[in-house]
Amino acid sequence: xxxxxxxxxxxxxxxxxxxxxxxxxxxxxxxxxxxxxxxxxxxxxxxxxxxxxxxxxxxxxxxxxxxxxxxxxxxxxxxxxxxxxxxxxxxxxxxxxxxxxxxxxxxxxxxxxxxxxxxxxxxxxxxxxxxxxxxxxxxxxxxxxxxxxxxxxxxxxxxxxxxxxxxxxxxxxxxxxxxxxxxxxxxxxxxxxxxxxxxxxxxxxxxxxxxxxxxxxxxxxxxxxxxxxxxxxxxxxxxxxxxxxxxxxxxxxxxxxxxxxxxxxxxxxxxxxxxxxxxxxxxxxxxxxxxxxxxxxxxxxxxxxxxxxxxxxxxxxxxxxxxxxxxxxxxxxxxxxxxxxxxxxxxxxxxxxxxxxxxxxxxxxxxxxxxxxxxxxxxxxxxxxxxxxxxxxxxxxxxxxxxxx
Numbered sequence: 001x002x003x004x005x006x007x008x009x010x011x012x013x014x015x016x017x018x019x020x021x022x023x024x025x026x027x028x029x030x031x032x033x034x035x036x037x038x039x040x041x042x043x044x045x046x047x048x049x050x051x052x053x054x055x056x057x058x059x060x061x062x063x064x065x066x067x068x069x070x071x072x073x074x075x076x077x078x079x080x081x082x083x084x085x086x087x088x089x090x091x092x093x094x095x096x097x098x099x100x101x102x103x104x105x106x107x108x109x110x111x112x113x114x115x116x117x118x119x120x121x122x123x124x125x126x127x128x129x130x131x132x133x134x135x136x137x138x139x140x141x142x143x144x145x146x147x148x149x150x151x152x153x154x155x156x157x158x159x160x161x162x163x164x165x166x167x168x169x170x171x172x173x174x175x176x177x178x179x180x181x182x183x184x185x186x187x188x189x190x191x192x193x194x195x196x197x198x199x200x201x202x203x204x205x206x207x208x209x210x211x212x213x214x215x216x217x218x219x220x221x222x223x224x225x226x227x228x229x230x231x232x233x234x235x236x237x238x239x240x241x242x243x244x245x246x247x248x249x250x251x252x253x254x255x256x257x258x259x260x261x262x263x264x265x266x267x268x269x270x271x272x273x274x275x276x277x278x279x280x281x282x283x284x285x286x287x288x289x290x291x292x293x294x295x296x297x298x299x300x301x302x303x304x305x306x307x308x309x310x311x312x313x314x315x316x317x318x319x320x321x322x323x324x325x326x327x328x329x330x331x332x333x334x335x336x337x338x339x340x341x342x343x344x345x346x347x348x349x350x351x352x353x354x355x356x357x358x359x360x361x362x363x364x365x366x367x368x369x370x371x372x373x374x375x376x377x378x379x380x381x382x383x384x385x386x387x388x389x390x391x392x393x394x395x396x397x398x399x400x401x402x403x404x405x
Contacts, residue, residue, distance in 0.1 A: 036062050141173050152180035152201065164192035171199035182209045191215060198222060204229045212237040225249045230257045242266065253279045264307065270294060275301045290314045297324045306330060315339020320347050329353060338362045349373055359383065368393035381405060
């Protein structure tokens with residue numbers, strides 16, 4: 001850890017937001033000037049709350065009048081449209097209103113902010129966490145491009161699509177602001193990328209973030225359970241991917257998120273509330289356990305997973321959707337726990353190795369052709385109240401026995 005207090009001599013931290021001493025000094029004076037607050041109110045009434053224009057036409061001229069010379073970038077991330085609404089939220093905007101706004105901005109009580117008191121001691125950061133311009137909306141650092149997303153930074157792109165080897169994403173950049181997302185297409189088609197380490201600050205993997213990274217074999221998490229959302233196509237076509245850690249941590253898995261990825265010999269323990277359409281279609285996963293909390297297994301979620309041999313489905317699952325496990329030709333063991341209510345059309349069609357299945361009494365709706373092209377099926381145990389619906393819509397092999405209970 002490198003102590004960089006001298007490098008941060010012109011920076012003060014207020015509740016996680018960084019501003020220069022000069023900006024804070026200016027704000028502390030503006031707090032006390034009702035005329036300035038009224039000018040913001042007038043601007044808002046006449047022009048709305050576009051922050052760049054407010055900075056250019058109101059704040060910078062006022063700062064210059066007081067002897068402060070700032071750039072637009074220095075102030076751009078200190079004011080948002082929502083903040084301006086707070087500043088001029090009533091017809092009687094006052095210095096107190098503006099002070100409250102600044103308190104929200106800085107994470108301090110308005111009385112403290114009015115005196116612009118610095119914290120008792122500076123923080124230290126590693127060199128990977130430091131960047132020269134705090135809360136800059138767009139900037140580059142190392143191999144990556146970043147954009148501020150309102151809560152932290154999104155890694156939006158890599159500078160070289162031919163980057164090779166294993167890369168570690170920094171947890172904080174630009175003055176200590178967290179990296180919270182990997183953006184859409186950020187690493188897409190980085191054909192030589194073999195591994196990625198995600199910090200605990202990252203909670204979202206965006207659409208197609210690692211799509212077609214054909215040599216990507218492992219995704220590591222600095223902290224288990226940190227990634228909550230894996231968006232559509234995030235790892236589509238990652239044909240070398242073997243690590244399943246990131247799957248096990250997510251609470252939402254989007255459409256085709258791991259479709260046509262490898263995941264060979266991987267046993268997945270899925271906690272995601274919803275597994276969307278085609279999420280793992282065409283992957284080589286071998287075993288899946290849907291843990292408590294999972295509510296829906298989407299259409300074709302595991303379509304054509306030809307290495308899948310066993311699944312356990314928690315009772316919290318409400319529905320197994322159309323074709324969810326269709327064409328899983330090696331699937332032999334299916335354990336559906338009590339609580340599952342709906343089995344939709346073609347759910348297990350084309351499961352050529354399936355020999356026996358039992359549906360719990362909780363099942364109230366059962367679809368059509370759920371066992372189409374299941375030639376080895378010999379025993380089906382099913383609640384008696386589903387007999388008419390099941391026999392009307394499902395054809396079974398001639399030597400299959402159905403037990404109603």
